[in-house]
Amino acid sequence: MRVEAPPVLPGCDGEATGSGLNGQVPQSELCDLWDGHPPIRADAAVAFARMNEAYSARFGESICITDGYRSYAQQVAAKAAKPTLTATPGRSNHGWGLAVDICADGYAGERWDWLKAHGPEYGWDNPEWAREGGSGPYEPWHWEFTAAVAQIDDH
């Protein structure tokens, strides 16, 4: 009898078609992460959950995140609250469900070192523009599912 490994993210098949518009991604494309956290696109969510398994084994707790997918209306509200640190509505990778913001204790010390070292193995990284000396605002908390973001940037 074959025993199947438990899914890394129960209820999420990891399949995303890329349908929808920025800030208008259909629910069917999104998956919830662990308790109470905002959903992100299914493929990004499964990769993030795999990274979280390794992170949890190392630190004894899940990656703490504050933000995931933002609808267009939520991006408008975020822009109003933090105008200099928030992308124009329709332009944010949060609107594609391909970005998360990490809690403050996750982008310092050994947690930061771990994420920087291992995130890219799972397709997740703090993008170049968000780094110190990068081309955009310095946002160490902002992480993206880079391969999928690159596909969007191409068109």
Ligand SMILES: [Zn+2]
């Ligand atoms: Zn962000």
